[in-house]
Amino acid sequence: MTLPLRVxxxxxxxxxxxxxxxxxxxxxxxxxxxxxxxxxxELAAAGAAFDLLLTDLRMPRLDGRELIARLRAERPDLPVVVMTGFPPPDGTEALHFGRAPIRLLTKPIEIAPLVAALKAVAGLE
Known part of the structure; x- marks a missing residue:
């Protein structure tokens, strides 16, 4: 993947x-x-171009776990970084739909570790 990575x-x-x-x-x-x-x-369904998913877990309408599952049903190789104030007890295992890399960060999140996690799942680190 080349920069700028689309998140x-x-x-x-x-x-x-x-x-x-x-x-x-x-x-x-x-x-x-x-x-x-x-x-x-909806953005993804409308054809929005992106290389990585960065998602919260607890959200209204559709939570992060379901979002990951649905996007990876279409794109099993989609790299994901999850940010949450409430990490699941079994960590990323509970969120691992597909074979692509996934990272879990606990809020509050600093930019430097977030950038490092995104680059890592994208295979740039």
Missing amino acids: LMAEDEWLAAEVLAEGLEEAGFSVLTAADGQAAL
């Missing part, structure tokens, strides 16, 4: 989404922001 971000906390998108864009990523999992799914 589809599903985050229902508007302020958090804005701060993360700004930090990622400063780090060289292109960010497409969705207000929740359903909005992210």
Whole structure:
């Protein structure tokens, strides 16, 4: 993959989404922001181009776990970074639909580890 990597971000906390998108864009990523999992799914269905999924787990309408499952049903190789204040007890095992890399980060999230996780799942680190 070549930079800028295109990130589809599903985050229902508007302020958090804005701060993360700004930090990622400063780090060289292109960010497409969705207000929740359903909005992210709609963007993907409409043909939005993205290389990676960055998603919260707890969101209204469609949660992160279901979003990952649905997107990976179409794209089993989609790299995913999950950010959550409530990590599942069994970690990424509970979220691992498909064979592509997945990382789990616990909120609050700093930009540097987030950038590193996105690059790692994309195979750039």
